[in-house]
Amino acid sequence: MIKINNIHKEFDGRVVLDGISGTFQQGTTSMVIGGSGTGKSVLLKCMIGILSPEKGEVLFDGRNMLTANSEVVKEIRREMGVLFQGGALFDSKTVLENVRFPLDILTNQSLAEKNEQAMICLQRVGLEKAAHQMPSEISGGMKKRVGIARAIVMNPKYLFCDEPNSGLDPLTALKIDLLIQEITDEFNITTVVISHDMNSVMRMGEYIMFLKDGKKVWEGTNQNIKQAELPALQEFISTKLM
Numbered sequence: 001m002i003k004i005n006n007i008h009k010e011f012d013g014r015v016v017l018d019g020i021s022g023t024f025q026q027g028t029t030s031m032v033i034g035g036s037g038t039g040k041s042v043l044l045k046c047m048i049g050i051l052s053p054e055k056g057e058v059l060f061d062g063r064n065m066l067t068a069n070s071e072v073v074k075e076i077r078r079e080m081g082v083l084f085q086g087g088a089l090f091d092s093k094t095v096l097e098n099v100r101f102p103l104d105i106l107t108n109q110s111l112a113e114k115n116e117q118a119m120i121c122l123q124r125v126g127l128e129k130a131a132h133q134m135p136s137e138i139s140g141g142m143k144k145r146v147g148i149a150r151a152i153v154m155n156p157k158y159l160f161c162d163e164p165n166s167g168l169d170p171l172t173a174l175k176i177d178l179l180i181q182e183i184t185d186e187f188n189i190t191t192v193v194i195s196h197d198m199n200s201v202m203r204m205g206e207y208i209m210f211l212k213d214g215k216k217v218w219e220g221t222n223q224n225i226k227q228a229e230l231p232a233l234q235e236f237i238s239t240k241l242m
């Protein structure tokens with residue numbers, strides 16, 4: 001479980017996150033949604049430790065990432081998988097080498113062990129046949145799946161996905177959503193997804209946090225989001241479903 005408490009983040013005196021709190025449960029796909037520039041990516045970066053908020057707590061099963069000693073921070077980082085927007089693959093590495101990369105830098109395993117683990121993850125996302133291809137030779141949806149395989153190669157307890165569907169056609173987007181949900185269930189991961197895509201929100205949002213102007217203005221589930229009476233949320237839903 002990840003709990004965030006009262007997260008504040010400013011850039012040059014401009015408040016971008018204004019006291020965000022919420023709980024992301026284990027084995028659940030949670031979503032952070034909101035319009036452009038409302039602070040979703042900054043929140044994700046504060047949660048994964050790329051940015052430091054001025055105030056607040058980010059608790060990974062009780063361990064506060066912001067005040068923990070460097071050993072604990074390292075331990076939490078090793079338990080995290082991140083799927084970056086656009087996949088963020090290394091163009092000069094093969095698919096297999098991309099997936100193996102976290103093992104290369106974070107473990108002392110032999111090459112054979114690392115390749116085996118990377119292949120298991122590639123099989124899990126249905127891409128074992130593409131192992132020796134270069135990223136430039138595969139489609140956008142396949143790149144996302146490689147990104148997912150890389151994000152799970154260290155058996156993460158926490159999975160963060162920044163706009164996993166951006167740039168994909170609806171059918172491929174659906175497949176990526178299902179894959180993220182299946183993996184979350186199968187490995188009992190605490191998954192946090194940032195998305196603009198209302199179809200994804202309706203499919204995956206077991207817990208949804210809606211941000212507006214750096215504030216959490218609503219939280220709920222995909223079961224009750226359409227009944228929410230907040231005008232800003234209704235507007236967001238109606239424009240995204242058009």
Ligand SMILES: Nc1ncnc2c1ncn2[C@@H]1O[C@H](COP(=O)(O)OP(=O)(O)OP(=O)(O)O)[C@@H](O)[C@H]1O
Binds near residue numbers: 034035037038043196
């Ligand atoms: N490193 C930074 N320095 C200064 N301002 C930043 C920085 N990163 C983000 N911001 C500002 O913080 C605000 C929130 O940005 P953020 O990227 O979190 O929005 P978002 O909700 O993810 O939007 P989008 O859906 O368009 O990606 C924006 O006004 C952005 O310009």
